[in-house]
Amino acid sequence: MPAASSVPATSGRTPTVIRVLSLATFVVILNETIMVNAIPRLMGDLHVTERSAQWVSTAFMLTMAAVIPATGWFLQRVTTRRAYSIAMGVFLFGTALSAIAPTFAILLVGRVIQAGGTAVMMPLLMTTLMTVVHEHDRGRVMGNVTLAISVAPAMGPVISGLVLQIGSWRWLFVLMLPIAGLVTWLGLRQLENIGEPQTGALDVSSVAFAALGFGSLVYGLSKFSPDDVTAPALTVLAGVALIVIFGVRQVSLQRKGTPLLDLRVLLVGTYAKALTLMAIAFLAMLGSMILLPLYLQNLRGLTPLETGLLIMPGGLAMGLLGPTVGRIFDRFGGRLLVIPGAIGITAALAGFTQISASMPYWQLLALHVLLMISLAASFTPVFTLGLGALPPQLYSHGSSMLGTLQQVAAALGTALVVTVMSARSTSLIEDGADPVSAQLDGMRLAFGVSAALSLLVIVAAVLLPNRSADPHGHGGPDGPDAEPDTSGVDAQSVADGAEAITAQAAIAPQLVKD
Structure with missing residues (x-):
């Protein structure tokens, strides 16, 4: 993904790349809430407790929290098509694994892999939108994107409720496979690379601190209850401490290297x-x-x-x-x-x-x-x-x-x-x-x-x-050389x-x- 401003911004229409990425983002975000109604089925079919079954949602959220901090670095190092193909490929693999999971542990692994692909799509969509859409059209295009990303979580429980009325929880993944596959194929046919990738080494310690820090923070918060405060509080404090170390590391890298997340x-x-x-x-x-x-x-x-x-x-x-x-x-x-x-x-x-x-x-x-x-x-x-x-x-x-x-x-x-x-x-x-x-x-x-x-x-x-x-550097709607309109200043x-x-x-x- 580019970080340079030399990429021309379009004006007056929604670029094809944004339409494709919005559709793909809708598909992957839908999965964040699609398992909400499946907890009772999982408990019976895979012989797990309700607390364990809740991990199909918790694991998804934890993975998102752990992976997203690294996407800023990742998107600057690969082309648009490469980022898209990796994200959707990972998502498809996780979906297929979840559909055939013989045990609850395998299902959790599949959900984690799904979340890894999902974590890349939202930053990819937003970064591409800000790069290729003219400043004066961003509200309109961002509004269209909102339609995709806000309807998906609302539709998840409804779709899962309908599917579970007539079939197994596995159909939640089976039905998703051809849809996600078609979206991936359409994207690879129509997407063009935006800008040029940058170079820069990956700081492994930053990845570890970010994953453990944000993962521990979200996990600890998700486990709070009146009957169990001490252990979650300690987990949250450990997460905060690791995030502070992560932040100090990023400030240091901003001076002499390539930060994982530029603060x-x-x-x-x-x-x-x-x-x-x-x-x-x-x-x-x-x-x-x-x-x-x-x-x-x-x-x-x-x-x-x-x-x-x-x-x-x-x-x-x-x-x-x-x-x-x-x-x-x-x-x-x-x-x-x-x-x-x-x-x-x-x-x-x-x-x-x-x-x-x-x-x-x-x-x-x-x-x-x-x-x-x-x-x-x-x-x-x-x-x-x-x-x-x-x-x-x-x-x-x-x-x-x-x-x-x-x-x-x-x-x-x-x-x-x-x-x-x-x-x-x-x-x-x-x-x-x-x-x-x-x-x-x-x-x-x-x-x-x-x-x-x-x-x-x-x-x-x-x-x-x-x-x-x-x-x-895009200037006003009439270009950088147009006379400024000061009537509304x-x-x-x-x-x-x-x-x-x-x-x-x-x-x-x-x-x-x-």
């Missing part, structure tokens, strides 16, 4: 703000995505398929609204979207604190759709503003940092809401409350914690600039531009050294 992306103010907003919003979103199915299935008696169908409209609304959000961003900038979106996230989560054993389903559906639409209004501008503020040399590293933090935020959000809910429910039961009322109260408190955290999203949204000044635009220029100046000397 200079954090010197760009707009990117750092976008990263913070995305992490908190993702944490709040994942918390609600865990709590709502628990509420619908455990307290309202819905089947997994019925639960998936109820929450699917929210995911579809988020995805289908993506292109519209992108066009609004291209025309008016980010503030018109991100600030109302942040407020909508808080309002939806606050609404969920009022759940009861008889709350009408239409109210639940409306709150979930509001949450998903608000997230759509936030994520597309945040991704575009954050990555757009980086110099092209750091696109792949910025994409990798976003992907890594998403996995950490997902694990933290899940651990937080489950721990709060369980602790509150257990306390009430010990005081004599009936289990249903206690669990409801625990869920209300967990939603309240998520709503409180989402207030920080509003603060981060207010601090974000309306636009990132284009640091890539205001103090905020000047401040946004100054921030981006200052950030570029701050990191330019180090980039030249490397």
